[in-house]
Amino acid sequence: MAEKKLTIRVPATSANIGPGFDVVGLSLSLYLTLTVAHPASPPSGPYADPAITYTGEGADDVPLDAYKNLTTRVALYVLRCNGITRFPSHVTIHADNQIPFGRGLGSSGAAVIAGVLLGNALGDLNLPIERLLDFALMVERHPDNVTAALVGGFVGSYLKELDEEASQAASVPLSEVLPEFPPDAGENWGLNPPKPPLGIGHYIRFGWSESIKAIAIIPRFELSTAKAREVLPTEYSRKDLVFNLQRLAVLTTALGQTPPDAGLIYEAMKDRVHQPYRKQLIPGLPEVTSTITPATHPGLLGICLSGAGPTILALATGGFERIAEDAGSIFKSFGIEIDWKVLEVAGGSVVTTQ
Ligand SMILES: Nc1ncnc2c1ncn2[C@@H]1O[C@H](COP(=O)(O)OP(=O)(O)OP(=O)(O)O)[C@@H](O)[C@H]1O
Numbered sequence: 301m302a303e304k305k306l307t308i309r310v311p312a313t314s315a316n317i318g319p320g321f322d323v324v325g326l327s328l329s330l331y332l333t334l335t336v337a338h339p340a341s342p343p344s345g346p347y348a349d350p351a352i353t354y355t356g357e358g359a360d361d362v363p364l365d366a367y368k369n370l371t372t373r374v375a376l377y378v379l380r381c382n383g384i385t386r387f388p389s390h391v392t393i394h395a396d397n398q399i400p401f402g403r404g405l406g407s408s409g410a411a412v413i414a415g416v417l418l419g420n421a422l423g424d425l426n427l428p429i430e431r432l433l434d435f436a437l438m439v440e441r442h443p444d445n446v447t448a449a450l451v452g453g454f455v456g457s458y459l460k461e462l463d464e465e466a467s468q469a470a471s472v473p474l475s476e477v478l479p480e481f482p483p484d485a486g487e488n489w490g491l492n493p494p495k496p497p498l499g500i501g502h503y504i505r506f507g508w509s510e511s512i513k514a515i516a517i518i519p520r521f522e523l524s525t526a527k528a529r530e531v532l533p534t535e536y537s538r539k540d541l542v543f544n545l546q547r548l549a550v551l552t553t554a555l556g557q558t559p560p561d562a563g564l565i566y567e568a569m570k571d572r573v574h575q576p577y578r579k580q581l582i583p584g585l586p587e588v589t590s591t592i593t594p595a596t597h598p599g600l601l602g603i604c605l606s607g608a609g610p611t612i613l614a615l616a617t618g619g620f621e622r623i624a625e626d627a628g629s630i631f632k633s634f635g636i637e638i639d640w641k642v643l644e645v646a647g648g649s650v651v652t653t654q
């Protein structure tokens with residue numbers, strides 16, 4: 301029987317890059333890859349739900365039931381918003397994942413983008429990139445990881461101010477957008493999910509100097525984004541906001557200049573909006589970011605928390621091993637073991653059909 305085959309490859313991401321909380325993201329060279337196959341025409345016999353297999357990071361934790369797995373739930377949401385009630389019959393999906401869960405490297409953003417691209421491909425929807433982003437933003441409500449994972453590079457984004465009706469549509473609880481119930485929960489279950497308003501997310505890609513690599517210093521413990529957001533205040537002083545805005549304005553251009561200016565970038569990667577509050581969840585965070593500097597570690601440009609943590613992101617043009625090993629020693633003095641990787645800034649998501 302003729303089969304349709306496709307591959308979906310989505311990069312890891314690091315959000316915030318210091319002062320750009322919920323605003324900037326950087327795609328990195330670790331990938332979630334889906335290999336998908338399904339019969340070109342519906343086979344005879346009873347309908348079969350997707351069969352999922354999974355290798356790599358998270359393999360022990362991730363649900364393989366298509367109605368519970370984050371990626372396939374997102375895909376079904378996209379299909380149903382476009383009038384297609386179920387997956388094609390007999391789909392097989394193999395996920396191979398290099399992005400560690402709950403470490404601040406955008407694993408959930410990658411899973412969501414993979415799901416949006418999967419739904420788009422299985423339904424032959426040909427949605428434009430802006431609409432794909434709308435779907436992703438209904439699931440992951442901050443744009444930094446999903447935008448960078450979709451379009452690739454060093455990206456800044458904002459969410460459009462919505463009118464009252466669209467704003468209500470966009471604030472539907474996630475449990476309604478992505479119900480987790482099995483398909484036999486009721487005849488009309490999940491058939492009319494709330495559709496995303498049009499044009500929620502807007503983005504721009506900044507320049508990136510090819511000489512800059514990203515060192516991910518990854519503590520061996522998970523920290524969920526939800527928990528790392530709970531510790532943040534709801535209001536900030538003008539002084540702290542201005543501190544971040546000044547740095548972000550400089551950083552977005554400074555990282556595109558060759559050669560990069562460490563003196564400018566190190567200071568521009570400091571933050572007063574999220575890192576000071578997250579240090580209680582990440583022992584050693586202030587010590588690592590204040591001890592490892594361009595003066596002590598030639599090649600270093602700047603250092604910050606990656607996303608919601610606990611990974612530390614160091615941007616550097618050289619001296620990678622010393623930066624990582626010294627950060628590891630500091631974490632070790634707090635009883636925390638780490639792994640580290642030197643990553644490239646990656647392109648965006650790629651869908652290949654065979
Ligand atoms: N490939 C995947 N397939 C299914 N579920 C996934 C996948 N990747 C991540 N998840 C889900 O997302 C959770 C992690 O999301 P969380 O937002 O807490 O961290 P993160 O995305 O890794 O970090 P950050 O948002 O700070 O970059 C996992 O525990 C898992 O439930």
Ligand SMILES: N[C@@H](CCO)C(=O)O
Nearest residue numbers: 315321322525607608
């Ligand atoms: N901007 C988000 C990224 C986490 O996914 C945060 O820091 O909470």
